[in-house]
Amino acid sequence: MSRHSPFRCVVTGASRGIGAAIVRDLATPGHRIALSARTEVDLMAVADTLEIPTMVIPADALDPGTADLVINQVVQQWGGIDALVVNAGEGVSAPIHRTGDALWQYMIDLNLSAPFRFLRAAIPVMKEQGFGRIVVIASVASQVGAPYISAYTAAKHGVLGLVRSAALEVAPFGVTVNAVCPGYVDTPMTRHTIDTIVSKTGRDPDEVLQTLAQEQGHGKLIEPHEVAATVRFLIEDLGAINGQGITLDGGKVHI
Numbered sequence: 001m002s003r004h005s006p007f008r009c010v011v012t013g014a015s016r017g018i019g020a021a022i023v024r025d026l027a028t029p030g031h032r033i034a035l036s037a038r039t040e041v042d043l044m045a046v047a048d049t050l051e052i053p054t055m056v057i058p059a060d061a062l063d064p065g066t067a068d069l070v071i072n073q074v075v076q077q078w079g080g081i082d083a084l085v086v087n088a089g090e091g092v093s094a095p096i097h098r099t100g101d102a103l104w105q106y107m108i109d110l111n112l113s114a115p116f117r118f119l120r121a122a123i124p125v126m127k128e129q130g131f132g133r134i135v136v137i138a139s140v141a142s143q144v145g146a147p148y149i150s151a152y153t154a155a156k157h158g159v160l161g162l163v164r165s166a167a168l169e170v171a172p173f174g175v176t177v178n179a180v181c182p183g184y185v186d187t188p189m190t191r192h193t194i195d196t197i198v199s200k201t202g203r204d205p206d207e208v209l210q211t212l213a214q215e216q217g218h219g220k221l222i223e224p225h226e227v228a229a230t231v232r233f234l235i236e237d238l239g240a241i242n243g244q245g246i247t248l249d250g251g252k253v254h255i
């Protein structure tokens with residue numbers, strides 16, 4: 001993969017969608033991947049398709065102890081971590097006047113506090129090694145606002161700030177921290193968004209899909225493997241790319 005190969009990787013939200021695509025893309029000979037999400041059977045289904053050593057760690061990212069548990073388990077068994085991909089997340093929509101405290105807190109806990117805890121757990125290990133690559137799956141919602149997703153947008157803006165500050169802190173130690181900021185990606189999360197819009201508006205599902213596709217500059221949903229290829233590029237980079245949010249949206253958002 002690079003002069004630091006082989007890699008010991010951790011991927012959160014690894015059981016489907018973008019996370020599963022990242023795992024499959026990184027699963028080349030010589031590498032080891034620890035997969036985490038809540039649903040063990042789904043993680044096993046992904047891990048079983050791979051021909052490299054894997055570790056399956058079922059855990060809820062909302063639990064404040066999860067990041068330490070996952071990172072410690074990998075360090076104990078594999079002696080370190082070279083790449084951490086913080087991907088687990090969810091977007092729930094509501095107009096701001098109907099965004100209750102529970103929804104607000106859920107979005108902040110899952111999309112901002114959980115990534116913070118993963119960075120806090122992994123960075124000392126990587127600094128000690130003198131090498132590490134961290135990639136957070138953020139969103140174009142980290143860069144621009146949009147209606148009906150204020151809590152998600154606030155959390156995703158926050159996580160890009162976390163990435164930028166952490167990058168400056170760890171750069172002298174051979175560690176990089178970057179974000180990938182996709183528009184709408186063709187995953188179960190986006191299919192759920194379409195279902196929600198259809199059930200609230202009665203619109204035709206194909207028409208809703210086209211509306212979401214037009215949110216990207218090239219009029220298409222992003223494919224999970226496109227996000228995965230960008231993650232791999234950031235992991236393979238020798239260290240010059242740090243603290244960046246790489247936008248994948250067909251050209252609409254420029255930041």
Ligand SMILES: NC(=O)c1ccc[n+]([C@@H]2O[C@H](COP(=O)([O-])OP(=O)(O)OC[C@H]3O[C@@H](n4cnc5c(N)ncnc54)[C@H](OP(=O)(O)O)[C@@H]3O)[C@@H](O)[C@H]2O)c1
Binds near residue numbers: 015018087139185
């Ligand atoms: N889809 C998009 O259009 C899009 C666009 C921009 C950014 N993103 C971001 O990309 C990331 C992945 O999205 P996706 O579209 O691949 O979503 P997805 O298809 O719904 O997959 C989400 C993954 O996260 C895991 N997960 C969810 N809640 C969790 C929790 N509390 N603890 C641990 N794991 C949890 C899920 O597994 P379990 O349910 O088994 O836990 C699953 O593996 C998210 O951070 C999302 O915000 C997505």
